[in-house]
Amino acid sequence: MDSNSNNTNSIKRKVVDQLVEGYEFATQLQLLLSHQHSSHHISQTRIGSVDPDPVDELIDKILGSFHKTISVLDSCDTSVPMAVEGSCGDDLAAPVSCNGGDSGDSRKRLGVGKGKRGCYTRKKRWHTWTVEAKRIDDDKYAWRKYGQKEILNTKFPRSYFRCTYKPTQGCKATKQVQKHEQDPNLFQITYIGNHTCNVVSDQTQAKTTEPFDHGTIMDSDKTLDATICQDHVDANIQEQENDISNLIVVGAGMVKEEENNNGDQNKTYRESSSTDCDLSLAWQDVMMMFDDHQHHQNQNHYYLGESSNASHQFPSIDNDQLSSLFDYCPYEGTNAT
DNA sequence: CCTATTTGACCAGA
DNA sequence: TCTGGTCAAATAGG
Numbered sequence: 001m002d003s004n005s006n007n008t009n010s011i012k013r014k015v016v017d018q019l020v021e022g023y024e025f026a027t028q029l030q031l032l033l034s035h036q037h038s039s040h041h042i043s044q045t046r047i048g049s050v051d052p053d054p055v056d057e058l059i060d061k062i063l064g065s066f067h068k069t070i071s072v073l074d075s076c077d078t079s080v081p082m083a084v085e086g087s088c089g090d091d092l093a094a095p096v097s098c099n100g101g102d103s104g105d106s107r108k109r110l111g112v113g114k115g116k117r118g119c120y121t122r123k124k125r126w127h128t129w130t131v132e133a134k135r136i137d138d139d140k141y142a143w144r145k146y147g148q149k150e151i152l153n154t155k156f157p158r159s160y161f162r163c164t165y166k167p168t169q170g171c172k173a174t175k176q177v178q179k180h181e182q183d184p185n186l187f188q189i190t191y192i193g194n195h196t197c198n199v200v201s202d203q204t205q206a207k208t209t210e211p212f213d214h215g216t217i218m219d220s221d222k223t224l225d226a227t228i229c230q231d232h233v234d235a236n237i238q239e240q241e242n243d244i245s246n247l248i249v250v251g252a253g254m255v256k257e258e259e260n261n262n263g264d265q266n267k268t269y270r271e272s273s274s275t276d277c278d279l280s281l282a283w284q285d286v287m288m289m290f291d292d293h294q295h296h297q298n299q300n301h302y303y304l305g306e307s308s309n310a311s312h313q314f315p316s317i318d319n320d321q322l323s324s325l326f327d328y329c330p331y332e333g334t335n336a337t
Numbered sequence: 338c339c340t341a342t343t344t345g346a347c348c349a350g351a
Numbered sequence: 352t353c354t355g356g357t358c359a360a361a362t363a364g365g
Contacts, residue, residue, distance in 0.1 A: 145342060147357060160356070164341095176356090 130190045136177045141195055143175060155181055163197055171197035 137143075142164035151158050156179035163171035173195040180186035 144340095146359095148343075149355065149357095152354065158355085162357095174356095 127194065128190055128192045130188060132180060132186050132188055134186060136187050136189060139191075141173065141197075151178070154178065156184070163195060165197035169197040171195050173197075 136159075143161035144164045144166075145159055145161050147160035148157050149160070158176055158178040161175045161177065163169075163173045165171045172193045174192045176190040176192070178188045178190075180188055
């Protein structure tokens with residue numbers, strides 16, 4: 001038990017160090033973006049053959065940092081699976097019937113004309129943010145519409161989109177689009193969850209759907225001024241015209257996330273090797289854990305920045321705080337303290 | 338024929 | 352019970 005515990009602590013330390021490092025890089029990135037993400041970036045990104053700018057370098061560092069983290073976690077213990085939200089494709093590509101027991105293709109038809117449509121559970125909170133934009137394809141991801149709904153006391157219906165690559169890569173990102181009540185030329189776009197698909201690889205494409213530049217971000221608790229760069233990209237992803245328009249983040253918070261139909265998402269584990277998908281998913285998990293943790297402690301949220309210009313502030317947490325996350329970290333499985 | 342969208346059915350949660 | 356979110360069959364479009 002002692003050796004196990006020592007080993008665990010050592011791994012914890014490594015993980016914590018890497019996560020903290022990632023945080024630092026992310027913070028630097030955010031500062032860079034908020035200060036220099038302006039017109040020159042547009043011309044650069046069009047061509048794609050530019051000198052490696054500090055933004056890209058930082059992103060590489062971030063990814064590397066998290067990659068190391070994943071590696072550490074993976075090598076930690078094969079009996080300690082990675083608890084990730086909807087592993088890259090498997091569970092989402094083949095949702096389980098809510099009738100239970102069934103999996104995979106069982107979703108298709110549970111009964112002619114009267115199956116189990118809309119069968120899902122909503123459990124976990126998920127990172128969301130809302131923007132107002134003149135176009136609904138403000139991000140560089142491919143979306144597929146899966147529903148539309150009249151919303152009570154609103155003039156316009158709400159459209160529901162999910163990532164096109166959900167079936168193939170299990171990307172859980174969704175967005176909801178609704179025309180602005182006062183200004184029908186504007187769309188209110190609520191993004192739910194980060195992309196975990198790997199289709200955005202070109203350097204001109206986004207690192208995340210999350211707006212990072214000029215705009216106004218409002219958390220449930222506080223408002224931050226920021227600026228958001230909007231890349232104009234066709235819904236089918238290929239077009240790379242980067243044009244800036246006013247894109248305003250009007251809200252960010254947590255909402256409940258659709259859970260896989262097996263109703264036991266916390267036990268959805270994956271054992272594959274580390275990929276970009278892993279990094280993203282792991283990050284989401286960490287963020288969720290952090291959020292829950294903060295909730296228990298002092299109701300803090302992700303956006304803790306006080307500076308007026310900083311966009312999308314990351315919380316300033318230290319090693320001890322991160323360490324405490326692992327006290328209830330799902331990655332630890334049954335070994336959790 | 339294949340893929341995307343539409344739309345009514347269905348379910349979970351408030 | 353009502354509403355919002357998702358499913359999936361039907362339909363449209365390339």
